[in-house]
Amino acid sequence: MIVFVFSVSDRVMNDHLPPSAPQASYDASRPAAAEHARPTPMMAQYIEIKAANADSILFYRMGDFYEMFFDDAEIASRTLGIVLTKRGKHQGEDIPMCGVPVERADDYLQRLIAAGHRVAVCEQTEDPAEAKKRGGKSVVRLVTPGTITEERLLEPGQANLFVALARRHLSEDQQVFGLAAVDISTGHFTVMQTSLAGLAPELARLDPREIICPDALHEDAELRQLWRDARAAVTPVARDGLDQTSAERRLTSFFGVSTLEAFGSFSAVEIAAAGLALMYVERTQLGVRPPLSPPLREQPDAAMQIDAATRANLELMRTLSGNRAGSLLATIDRTVTSSGGRLLAERLAGPLTNLADIAQRHDSVAFFRSEPGLREDARKALSGIGDLSRALSRLALERGGPRDLLALGQGLVAAHAVAARLRAGPELPALMTEAVACLEQFDVVMAQRLLATLADEVPLSRRDGGFVRAGFDDELDELRLLQVDSRKVIAALQGRYAADTGVRQLKIKHNNVLGFFVEVPQVAGEGFLAAPWREVFVHRQTMADVMRFTSVELGELESRIASAADRALRREAGFFDELHRLVMAHAMAIKSVADALAQIDVAASLAELAVDLGWFRPQMEDTLAFTIEGGRHPVVEAALRRDGKSFIANSCDLSGSPDAGGGAISLVTGPNMAGKSTFLRQNALIAILAQMGSYVPATSARIGIVDRLFSRVGAADDLARGRSTFMVEMVETAAILNQAGSRALVILDEIGRGTATFDGLSIAWAAIEHLHESNGCRALFATHYHELTALAERLARVSNATMRVTEWNGDVVFLHEVVAGAADRSYGIQVARLAGLPPAVVERAKAILHELEKTEREKPVAALVDDLPLFAAPVQRAQPQAAPQADLVGEALAQLDLDDLTPRQALEELYRLKRLAGSARR
Secondary structure (H helix, E strand, O other): OOOOOOOOOOOOOHHHOOOOOOOOOOOOOOOOOOHHHOOOHHHHHHHHHHHHOOOOEEEEEEOOEEEEEHHHHHHHHHHHOOOOEEEEEEOOEEEEEEEEEHHHHHHHHHHHHHOOOOEEEEOOOOOHHHHHHOOOOOOOOOEOOOOOOOHHHOOOOOOOOEEEEEEEEEEOOEEEEEEEEEEOOOOEEEEEEEEHHHHHHHHHHHOOOEEEEEHHHHOOOOOHHHHHHOOOEEEEEOOOOOOHHHHHHHHHHHHOOOOHHHHOOOOHHHHHHHHHHHHHHHHHHOOOOOOOOOOEEOOOOOEOEEOHHHHHHHOOOOOOOOOOOOOHHHHHOOOOOHHHHHHHHHHHHOOEOOHHHHHHHHHHHHHHHHOHHHHHHHHHHHHOOOOHHHHHHHHHOOOOOHHHHHHHHHHHHHHHHHHHHHHOOOOOOHHHHHHHHHHHHOOHHHHHHHHHHEOOOOOOOHHHOOOEOOOOOHHHHHHHHHHHOHHHHHHHHHHHHHHHHOOOOOEEEEEOOOEEEEEEEHHHHHHHOOOOHHHOEEEEEEOOOEEEEEEHHHHHHHHHHHHHHHHHHHHHHHHHHHHHHHHHHOHHHHHHHHHHHHHHHHHHHHHHHHHHHOOEOOEEEOOEOEEEEEEOOHHHHHHHHHOOOOOOOEEEEOOEEHHHOEOOEEEEEOOOOOOHHHHHHHHHHHHHHHHHOOOEOOOEEEEEOOOEEEEEOOOOOEHHHOEOHHHHHHHHHHHHHHHOOOOOEEEEEOOOOOOOHHHHHHHHHHHHHHHHHHHOOEEEEEOOOHHHHHHHHOOOOEEEEEEEEEEEOOEEEEEEEEEEOOOOOOOHHHHHHHHOOOHHHHHHHHHHHHHHOOOOOHHHHHHHHHHOOOOOOOOOOOOOOOOOOOOHHHHHHHHOOHHHOOHHHHHHHHHHHHHHHHHHHO
16 A cells, blocks of 8 residues: 655645646635635645645545546546546535545556546544654655556556756757656666757657646647647746756755766766756655665667557557557567666667677577576576566665565575576676676675575555564564463463462452453462462452462563554564665665666576577677678568568668768568568668677678668548648658768658549659758659669669469469569559459459550650669759740640640650650750
8 A cells, every 4th residue: 555645734736846737626715605615624625735736736635536526527527537526615515535445546546647647645633653753744655657566556567757958049949858867766866968859769769658847838839839749747947957066066965976077078968957856856746865876877879769560560569559468579578587678678769870889689588599508507597596686676766675584685695596596507698797797796695684584574654564574583473472362371370370379279360340261269368378379470350169360471472462463563663674674785786786687687587588599699780781681570570480480581682881972771572461661671670780789680681780770651530630641651752861870761652642643653762862962862662653663774773572472263372582683563453352342443444554554654664764864953054045946835735635644644744755855956
């Protein structure tokens, strides 16, 4: 259960609420019409707490329920699908109300956070010791999408980042942005600087749950579309960021250093973003400090830039429908730890561009690939290790429990075992050497202390008790014995008293008046009034045939039994606090161990993947090479393997050189369903896998570093922004043609198909010319415009490839093989028949196609390619004016019925008119 306590007087969040923050539908300052209209004390308290947290849904504890009122109740009832009712009146109107059970609060909180809401949970009661420890302050945190830490609310293998943004104007038309990415659940803290053009790709790479930005940025017209497109909740803050001085002061104070130079060199806008991030952490956590790592600066060109559209097209982290299953990440994820899963996702989201760093990752995979026994042992040991980073963070934020302590103890001891096993093997590569050294440097005695103190099975909450190991503390064992088995203790004392006094009829009994007492027959009781027993037993009551006594020992035992439960809990709490302090003293070392384990897990998992699927190490170069032999689409191949089928491998060569003017462009033709899109995507995915440090699904691969990846495969309407399918296609194509450089890899599929034939053909034609002459990048260009294949004769770096098909008894058979050459037709009618078009429609389409193909078309297209210059017509020198001649072209045009021409006929008429014009000039 999550417990967040809020005081009625705390208004700590007011200074960062956006001007447009939603307000409740009540006004506490409005005078009531009558005395009875004044709010009850409970409602007055609710209104004051809500006013201090106006931008959050307030969970208000009422007995066994968290209740919501006014606008919060209406929002929550719609979001959670719970009944909206009413409770009392305020200012003469019914008060809307809904509630959720305390024991199910986590489930409802998760749904509200997923819907983008902020939640403040208010408890009416609080442990006085806890309140005293916090100096009397009651507000402990606000729950927002980017700051949750509860295990049940987080995806184990997915980071939970929020990103803080800052901006600085370098000149009137130039601005830079600082980004600070913080994951409170793990303590990761990175900063970087980027341009306006790079802002969207970086946000797409980080994939934050929440974006924090100053009001000025949130209201900037140039950025509004970015906020609308963001998958994250966008939280504007009232203050326009932080100036460099105050931000730097906040950072040095938080990390306890005198200067930031120890952490590296940061620009002013990076410092401002980092300061804003810390300010948000402090305001949401309200003084409780998470174990953040010092800010790590990321170089803007250290990772392959991949924009949001390309990530979606290639389905890197999730499919187009939003599911993880079926994505590239789900296909390659063989990690056995949560931290390893997060690191794998981080590497996939940001493939490297530095050859040395890529090589080190490949070396780690090669090491585990060549050592199957070592790999198996390491993965087995890692699989039993919990999420150390998140357990540590919860403990640091005082939201952790015994299970987090136990997870740390078990994980840290297992980490030492992993290090010992790796050291016993062959010489380690560089990254693994660093990781193992980190594991060995950690003080395992601390971890052993945790395990020695904690039981093998512990509860989730420290308030439940029972988490200290039996036999660890004698006093605690006695208290537990008193608490759980008081009858045995009483029986043991009764037996001892009976044996010492010789009175076999002696009984120890209990009633509400006397409490515990010793009861003996009256004859025996007379002896208790004399020495030596009168020194032990105190007479309490004489009955008709029995006498009752007490003793100092029995009184003390009764007192201990009565308070045993509370004393046991307090003693266990003391041990918990001691272990908590011990863990916090080693917090940074524990974080290093968690990071090292994640690196080992990722390397071993990628090696397991390579062995299982037959992947090989790519050869990486600082050139424009791109030669893939036997390449395969990893996701499609995995799906076929599940069905017992094989994937048809294909090769691709886009290698180029600066001397040749750039990379090669391959025009891929062939029918739909033949595998063009799969071929295009698989080569992009191979480049990503290679640069993230993985082996690749190919028999060999030679890849020059790709600094930017663009993919435009498929399109859909964006009606909310007033964009048709064709408009979306053109926007994405424009981004590629405007931004792709010589080291980029471009994947284009069916450019121009969303408009008229001549328009689309012209756009595709011009795009290829631009890629060849201006961008100079490596590119795969799939098209149904067979006319474009003639460009291979004109443009030096353009080549043709086609998907092999054959016909059998009138049916088209897709062979899914890529071969050199151009397709002779698209086989669209055969595909339409396979799709289930009515036979009459198919036959009619065949008849129409036969009529359209009566005239040979290849020769006109070749002539068109020869006649059309690149980009623009050459400058013609002035010629002497010729004598007037008959307007042959005009007469020919007048005779044409333009509405009755087919596209092919129009093209032929164009050539005829051109010949007439040439004759007229001669």
